[in-house]
Amino acid sequence: MTSQAAAAPDKLDGTVLKIAGVVVLGAIMSILDITVVSVALPTFQSEFGATYAEVAWTMTGYTLALATVIPLSGWAADRFGTKRLYMLAILLFTLGSVLCATADSIGQLIAYRVLQGLGGGMLMPLGMTIMTRAAGPARIGRLMAVLGIPMLLGPIGGPILGGWLIDSASWHWIFLINLPIGVIALVYAFFALPKDAAEPSESFDFIGMLMLSPGLALFLYGVSSLPETGTITATKVWTTMLAGAILVITFVLYSFRPRHPLLDLRLFRNRSLTVASVSLFVFIIAFMGAGLLFPSYFLQVRGESTLHAGLLMAPQGIGAMLTMPIAGTLADKIPVGRTVPFAMALIAAGFFTFTQVGTDTSYLLLCGSLFVMGLGMGGTMMPIMTSALRTLTPQDTARGSTLVNILQQIGSSVGAATMSVILTSQLNGSPVIPGLTDPQTGEPVTEAGAAIANNHGAGIPLPPEVFARGLAFVADSFATTFWVGFVLVLLTFIPIAFLPRKREVSRQGGAATELGGDKPAPAATMVH
Known part of the structure; x- marks a missing residue:
């Protein structure tokens, strides 16, 4: 049969770009929401009179809902069709956002965040499935680069947007802002997404x-x-x-x-999918885990506001935006095993700077390093995901997307928790200030803790030498944690070395080329 991919033009046409616009809107809502809410945790503590452990559940509940629903996405996409399921996911997410804005207790907010997570968990795997099917194997790299923009800019734009909304309006608006975006995305999806055939015969x-x-x-x-x-x-x-x-x-x-x-692990018999998935998993643990600490350094060591910390992270996003379209085009023409190692080298070079941070490290140096890391990020994540999904049949695309998203979710959670524990254990080694206890917990106050509090005007006045000593300890703790992250980044080169360095076989129909050379291989049989 004639393949859509074979008939598709080399460049992204208007129809495909319309579909990409829908998916990007959904991804923006889901990813931006995670980082926006992380900024609001101190506000939730004061508004609801809750402990930090209680308000942290607004993040944990959302993550657990994501983890619960992602495995269902592959089956549900086949059973009900991606269009109607994607619209349902947008509706659930938007409804959960509005309910979050009406919460008058921390318990209600957590419950509504779980509802948000049920919708948000389906948006990314379904979006990847829709875009992969629309683009075909010849253009998947360029289209995945489009999807990668919100994935990379979310951690940067979230703190900026969240800080601005909380400062200029109220915490309710970090959720209400999803209402107009959700309505636009829902209408947009109705008209732009093509109808797809469901397969009701498959058992659950x-x-x-x-x-x-x-x-x-x-x-x-x-x-x-x-x-x-x-x-x-x-x-x-x-x-x-x-x-x-x-x-x-x-x-x-x-x-x-x-x-x-529920999750088809037989797909891992596909070598390209396996190698790309392992590479992506290790990369997410290494970079996303430590990457969450970059703005924390600006907040805790340099005493910057949330808004300023977000702005200082902007060079990373700018770097990613410059290289991501180029990397997407290259991924459609050159095997990713030849390009990704160079992009990872940029990430490692930029990351090394943060292993040397102190209390007065040059902002020019740090922002330049973030820019270099952004250049590397733009050429790493999406090409790896492209390699993972390109060789799957259309029938396997939904389940392959689900596998990749589960690995991403686990990797980011493990990475964030690991880096947080290492940093916390380092900070706990700070000397205690004699005779000073926390009025809320009754625990002794450390020099590091007092220095961080003073940086934001929340602590008692400290002698200059105690403040300087505590702040230096905090900076050293960050540097030690970044060393762990840097080692993990270097370990990522191991699975990346096994990424395809020759042309990959496309199983989505049309002309394909073999791993062993450039000779076209027979088109794979497509079963419906």
């Missing part, structure tokens, strides 16, 4: 769902509790992580039995 894997979704939720709950407890030996950390891991491992062993498992 209830047994797999009872193992995988709770397993992921329990494991990520334990991981998310690490920064709060500071140790993996805490009961609520190791018990939930162990229970979750057992359920996930049991699912892995079980998943090869049913004809249509």
